[in-house]
Amino acid sequence: xxxxxxxxxxxxxxxxxxxxxxxxxxxxxxxxxxxxxxxxxxxxxxxxxxxxxxxxxxxxxxxxxxxxxxxxxxxxxxxxxxxxxxxxxxxxxxxxxxxxxxxxxxxxxxxxxxxxxxxxxxxxxxxxxxxxxxxxxxxxxxxxxxxxxxxxxxxxxxxxxxxxxxxxxxx
Numbered sequence: 199x200x201x202x203x204x205x206x207x208x209x210x211x212x213x214x215x216x217x218x219x220x221x222x223x224x225x226x227x228x229x230x231x232x233x234x235x236x237x238x239x240x241x242x243x244x245x246x247x248x249x250x251x252x253x254x255x256x257x258x259x260x261x262x263x264x265x266x267x268x269x270x271x272x273x274x275x276x277x278x279x280x281x282x283x284x285x286x287x288x289x290x291x292x293x294x295x296x297x298x299x300x301x302x303x304x305x306x307x308x309x310x311x312x313x314x315x316x317x318x319x320x321x322x323x324x325x326x327x328x329x330x331x332x333x334x335x336x337x338x339x340x341x342x343x344x345x346x347x348x349x350x351x352x353x354x355x356x357x358x359x360x361x362x363x364x365x366x367x368x369x
Contacts, residue, residue, distance in 0.1 A: 300329065306360065
């Protein structure tokens, strides 16, 4: 095989890798397909995160808060990168099918709150409210480029929701 045959094979391998990377980014950024639900995909993704974390907190896992903190910490770059790759592919700043940001923001909210069903429901409702209303600096964060803007406004909404519940609980 000559040089041109070898280069052709490398190009095919690179295309296959880029297709696999795009498919992975699509799967992750759409919340494992939740983003394709027809009505309010962000709300469905937030609800899935709420149910997931409520179920996880019912399990006898040692150091569960540390697990949760590490999971959110790992999800931040994953959401940023997958959101960037897939939104760039779609040529859209913040397409509604990208819902990993809602999963991240909802997960972040639950780092702050007491572990009972009422607070989990309140966290879900407040997160959705802050995600929709986008009080400062969430609106400004949303304007940042690519996956960073997609993700950061939801982290702000998650912080607001969690902090508000924490303050209510502390008073």
